[in-house]
Amino acid sequence: MIYLDNNATTILDEQAGKAMQECFYKIYGNPNSIHPMGLEAYRVMEESREKIAELLKADPREIYFTSSATESINWALRSATSFRGKRKRVITSAIEHKAVLNTLKDLQNSEGIEVIIVEPNKQGIIFAEKLLEHVNEDTYLVSLMAVNNVTGAIQPYEEVGQYLEAKNIFYHIDAVQTIGKTSFNLESFCNFASFSAHKFHGPKGLGILYVKRGTALRPLLTGGGQERGMRSSTQNVPGVVGTAVAMENAIKELNSTTEKLRLFRDSIVKAVRELGGVVNTPLDHSVPNTVNISIPGVRGETLVNALATSGICIGTSSACSSRNDGGQYVLKAMKVREEISESAVRVSMSRFTTKTEVEDFIKSLREAVMLLKF
Ligand code: PLP
Numbered sequence: 001m002i003y004l005d006n007n008a009t010t011i012l013d014e015q016a017g018k019a020m021q022e023c024f025y026k027i028y029g030n031p032n033s034i035h036p037m038g039l040e041a042y043r044v045m046e047e048s049r050e051k052i053a054e055l056l057k058a059d060p061r062e063i064y065f066t067s068s069a070t071e072s073i074n075w076a077l078r079s080a081t082s083f084r085g086k087r088k089r090v091i092t093s094a095i096e097h098k099a100v101l102n103t104l105k106d107l108q109n110s111e112g113i114e115v116i117i118v119e120p121n122k123q124g125i126i127f128a129e130k131l132l133e134h135v136n137e138d139t140y141l142v143s144l145m146a147v148n149n150v151t152g153a154i155q156p157y158e159e160v161g162q163y164l165e166a167k168n169i170f171y172h173i174d175a176v177q178t179i180g181k182t183s184f185n186l187e188s189f190c191n192f193a194s195f196s197a198h199k200f201h202g203p204k205g206l207g208i209l210y211v212k213r214g215t216a217l218r219p220l221l222t223g224g225g226q227e228r229g230m231r232s233s234t235q236n237v238p239g240v241v242g243t244a245v246a247m248e249n250a251i252k253e254l255n256s257t258t259e260k261l262r263l264f265r266d267s268i269v270k271a272v273r274e275l276g277g278v279v280n281t282p283l284d285h286s287v288p289n290t291v292n293i294s295i296p297g298v299r300g301e302t303l304v305n306a307l308a309t310s311g312i313c314i315g316t317s318s319a320c321s322s323r324n325d326g327g328q329y330v331l332k333a334m335k336v337r338e339e340i341s342e343s344a345v346r347v348s349m350s351r352f353t354t355k356t357e358v359e360d361f362i363k364s365l366r367e368a369v370m371l372l373k374f
Contacts, residue, residue, distance in 0.1 A: 002357045005315045006199075007149050007177060007290060007348035013201035013249050016242040020203060023238035031235055032226060041237050048244035055247050056193075056210065057185040064209045064227050065240055069176045069196035070099040072209035073143075075220040075231070076192035077103045080141045080170035081111055083216045087140035091116045093126045093155070094333035095148050100174060104143070114138070123282035124151040124334045128159040135163075141170045146184060147177035150330040150346060151281045152290025154182060161189035170215070180250030180257065180351065181287035191215040197239065201350070202246035206239035250351070257351040261288040264349060264358045268293070271362045275369050278340055280331060289350060292331075294343040298372045303345050306368040312361055315346040 003011070023044065029037030031045045046060070053060040066072045077090075077100070090104055094117050104115045118131045126144065135142070142164060146157045157173050164171045172192040178184035179200040186193060190212065197206040209231075211217050223232030265288055269279055272293045280292040295303065300316045307314055316327070331341035347361070 002312045002360055004347045004349060004353065004357070004361060005313045006350040006353075007152075007346060008315055009198045009204065010201045010350050011352060012203060012242070013246040015249060016202055016245040019245045020238040020242040023241050027237065031237055032224070045235060045237050045240050048240045051244040052208065052247055055185075055251055057187050058210055059213060061228075062186075062210055062213055064211060064231050065235055066207040066209055066231060067205055067236070068207040069174070069194045069199075070207070071220070072192075072194035072196075072207045073097075073099040073172070073174060074103050075209055076170075076172045076194065076211075077107065077141065077143060078220060079216070079218040080172070080192075081107050081113060082218045083170075084113070084140040087138050088112070088114045089116060089134075089136065089139040090114070090141040090143065091118065091131060091134045091139060092143045093118045093120065093131065093145070095120050095124060095126070095150070095153075095330045096143065096145050097149060097174060097176070100143050100145070119333055120153075122334055122336070123285065124148055124153040124280070124330065125282060125285060126155050128156040128163070131160060132163050135167070135169065139169050141172065143172040143174065145174040145177070147175075147182060147287050148330065149177050150327045151292045151334075152177075152181075152286035152288075152348075153282050154285055154287065157190070158188040165189040177287065179247055180254060181289055183254065186210055186212075197243040197246060200246055200250040201352075202243040203239045206236055206243050208243070253351050258288050260351075261349050261353070264353065264355070265289075265291050267358060268347060268362060271365060275366065277369075280334070280336060280340070280344055289353075290346065290348045292344055292346045294336075294340045294345070295369050295373065296339050296343055298343050298369060300343050300345045302372060303343070303368060306372060307361075307364055310360075310364040310368070312364055314361075315348065316344070 029041040031042040049060045049063050053063050107113050108115050116134045120126050171190045173190045175193045176196045193210040195208040198204040219230050221232045277295040328341050
């Protein structure tokens, strides 16, 4: 198999897996127990929290562990809404992940908030000024993704943060697609940032919510009072330990990965253009592991299935929704022609992707297109 769907999920980093295995079999105490096995589990969990905080340039007290980025996003948006007072307005973008869009839709129905959805330009990029022109006295929350999962386009999250820093408005960044793909840390302003370990070769089922110190926070889960009373339920110690190892390695390898993936992506783009295809990713303003392409006349699902027969896994657009609307809403928001959005597929590489794999993919793509189009 050739796996080129790394924006959906990634293979586990081997070192992370080994560290997790040790936790599963040796350091398996409950980190909230006060006996030696519990204290040992607590120690490795807190060491991992410190490592993650250091890598993100945050304080360990600002790092909370959750079960996924979806949970982190729900927590941030719902907590901010509970502290909104009389204010009603939330500003977000049309290309956010459904974890953001559907949570805001739910809050719109249950809390009567007003959700302003800002459209991207044709390249799938949100203009900071266009988003910020909607900020008024009624605004209590802005939520913007750092990197789009469907196209890889980098969004102006820093610019928006600079503007919001002095304002009394919550600011959430969906940073899920950043780690190991672009330099991202929490030196620029936000109140909340969400991460998901399985997107950077960490384990599935482990999310992070960064909460800037001083930000009002309401628990999403109540119970035994773990995570400093803010997120009850026994922590996933192996998951936390694996996440810290995976994050460290992903960030350490970022520079060499970037160079390599740029070259790989260039060769894919060249082949796609030779086949009369279209590139939907803004190449000079995106993370190098991702390229969203369309071969007009060949439906996305058809191409994904054809490549699957050659043992190649690529995505239609976004895995979590590919069984229903396939993340097509992102391309529609970019106002690409229907023919292009219907034929869009996403190729997403990782630092483990090899030159041979990319060459084999290109060869199979050529063969599949010849067969399907002519
Ligand atoms: N946000 C973005 C940008 C994503 O790409 C994803 C996953 O595809 C999520 C949020 C949700 O992450 P998880 O599936 O870990 O909850």
